[in-house]
Amino acid sequence: MLGRRLASTVRVDLIPTYKSHRVAESVAGAPDVEIVPEALEAQIPMIRRVLGLAGIAIVGAHEHEADDVVGTYASHAGIPVDVVTGDRDLFQVVNDARQVRVIYTARGMRNLEIMTDAAVVGKYRVLPGQYADYATLRGDTSDG
Incomplete structure (x- = not known):
């Protein structure tokens, strides 16, 4: 997932400060x-x-x-x-019954954690x- 989208417009409409600390440019109505x-x-x-040469879509x-x-x-x-990913927000998709794991990279490729x-x-x-609820309750500010 590569892209430059900051945040979904749905989240910004609900919470105008969502990821506002990451904004490089703000244009009204865009x-x-x-x-x-x-x-x-x-x-x-x-x-x-x-990624294309490796056959990865x-x-x-x-x-x-992207998340x-x-x-x-x-x-x-x-x-x-x-x-x-290095994004803890994706821990919420971990599901052993569905065989979904997160390979957590935040501490580097030599220190991967299999979640x-x-x-x-x-x-x-x-x-x-x-x-996600836990992160909110503990005061995670990574998304603004």
Whole structure:
């Protein structure tokens, strides 16, 4: 999932400050544009090319955030899914019964954590489906 969408318009309509700390440009009546580091911006064409050569599809949905699209695909895939991400928000899609895991990369590729139902419960003391509520209650400000 590669893209420059900051936030879904639905979330911004509900909570105007949603991800406002990441806005590079705000234009009335138009979607905000997220701050993208120059080093990453320069790599996006290469990433798309490598993924294409590897036969990995690049998908997205207009006006939807990448984590929403990933979560929807993972929840409805019907096959084993490993979501590779450094975003804890995706812990909520972990589901052993559906064979959905998160390969958590926030501590680097040498320190991957494989998040299963037991791993989420063991680390956070909540079920994966409760993780978003837990993050909100503990004051997670990563999404504004």
